Amino acid sequence: xxxxxxxxxxxxxxxxxxxxxxxxxxxxxxxxxxxxxxxxxxxxxxxxxxxxxxxxxxxxxxxxxxxxxxxxxxxxxxxxxxxxxxxxxxxxxxxxxxxxxxxxxxxxxxxxxxxxxxxxxxxxxxxxxxxxxxxxxxxxxxxxxxxxxxxxxxxxxxxxxxxxxxxxxxxxxxxxxxxxxxxxxxxxxxxxxxxxxxxxxxxxxxxxxxxxxxxxxxxxxxxxxxxxxxxxxxxxxxxxxxxxxxxxxxxxxxxxxxxxxxxxxxxxxxxxxxxxxxxxxxxxxxxxxxxxxxxxxxxxxxxxxxxxxxxxxxxxxxxxx
Numbered sequence: 001x002x003x004x005x006x007x008x009x010x011x012x013x014x015x016x017x018x019x020x021x022x023x024x025x026x027x028x029x030x031x032x033x034x035x036x037x038x039x040x041x042x043x044x045x046x047x048x049x050x051x052x053x054x055x056x057x058x059x060x061x062x063x064x065x066x067x068x069x070x071x072x073x074x075x076x077x078x079x080x081x082x083x084x085x086x087x088x089x090x091x092x093x094x095x096x097x098x099x100x101x102x103x104x105x106x107x108x109x110x111x112x113x114x115x116x117x118x119x120x121x122x123x124x125x126x127x128x129x130x131x132x133x134x135x136x137x138x139x140x141x142x143x144x145x146x147x148x149x150x151x152x153x154x155x156x157x158x159x160x161x162x163x164x165x166x167x168x169x170x171x172x173x174x175x176x177x178x179x180x181x182x183x184x185x186x187x188x189x190x191x192x193x194x195x196x197x198x199x200x201x202x203x204x205x206x207x208x209x210x211x212x213x214x215x216x217x218x219x220x221x222x223x224x225x226x227x228x229x230x231x232x233x234x235x236x237x238x239x240x241x242x243x244x245x246x247x248x249x250x251x252x253x254x255x256x257x258x259x260x261x262x263x264x265x266x267x268x269x270x271x272x273x274x275x276x277x278x279x280x281x282x283x284x285x286x287x288x289x290x291x292x293x294x295x296x297x298x299x300x301x302x303x304x305x306x307x308x309x310x311x312x313x314x315x316x317x318x319x320x321x
Contacts, residue, residue, distance in 0.1 A: 005035075029056060038060065045069050047061055063075075095155065095206075196308035198308050203222060210309070212293040213247075213256050232245070236265075243274070245282070253281055254285055255270075257285070287313065
């Protein structure tokens with residue numbers, strides 16, 4: 001039973017008491033509490049000392065003024081925030097009964113109904129917030145983390161991209177390539193692992209045939225054609241691509257290519273586009289036009305430091321007859 005502190009009438013619960021003093025004594029719940037029930041120092045945050053909010057007759061004033069102060073309050077046990085730990089059997093059962101595709105479809109339907117998009121991150125306002133939040137952050141994904149992500153995606157059958165994501169990636173790559181055709185091809189390292197490659201007289205060669213061409217014409221001052229001014233645009237499978245011939249002597253443009261590769265579809269397109277651009281000043285050189293340099297001569301040039309090659313090219317040369 002609850003007793004009114006003003007008229008001593010009794011009521012079965014706090015709700016009935018509250019209705020009574022509001023109607024009979026013209027007092028609000030907070031006014032009644034402040035006058036008759038408030039305790040010493042109640043209403044002051046026990047962490048920062050600021051005023052706290054009044055809740056109701058049963059609770060009175062809150063102990064803390066904010067969530068931050070509540071989390072700092074050492075008198076409060078925070079274990080309840082962790083929730084009840086589920087057993088392994090329950091967890092495995094939930095995973096087994098989870099239909100990710102069904103969940104995703106339902107989620108997309110909800111987003112589409114509420115926001116007009118199937119993914120909340122597609123909204124411009126959300127994109128901006130995500131961009132601001134991620135600015136300057138770079139998280140290195142280690143091997144263990146990556147393996148956990150892949151394992152989880154396998155279990156949920158979401159390891160492979162859906163068609164929408166595949167199309168998005170494809171369009172992004174095509175857009176990037178189409179807008180970066182006019183770019184210098186700076187050679188910073190020898191990364192050709194299939195063919196004998198290296199440097200001769202400051203020029204980079206990607207095959208034994210290219211080296212043979214440069215050596216046989218060693219009295220001519222060649223320069224590389226891997227610059228924007230020599231770039232040739234060609235189209236294949238409705239995509240524009242950039243092609244750079246090999247060398248120039250200042251008059252003619254040279255492409256060094258084995259005869260067996262001339263009938264390749266893409267090489268044919270490259271060469272035809274170069275002929276359209278340069279006409280008779282474009283020349284294709286094959287092994288018929290230039291003899292291959294002998295192995296002993298290559299070793300001699302390497303020993304004299306006229307040729308610079310990497311370990312992989314040395315292995316290729318060693319296996320050469």
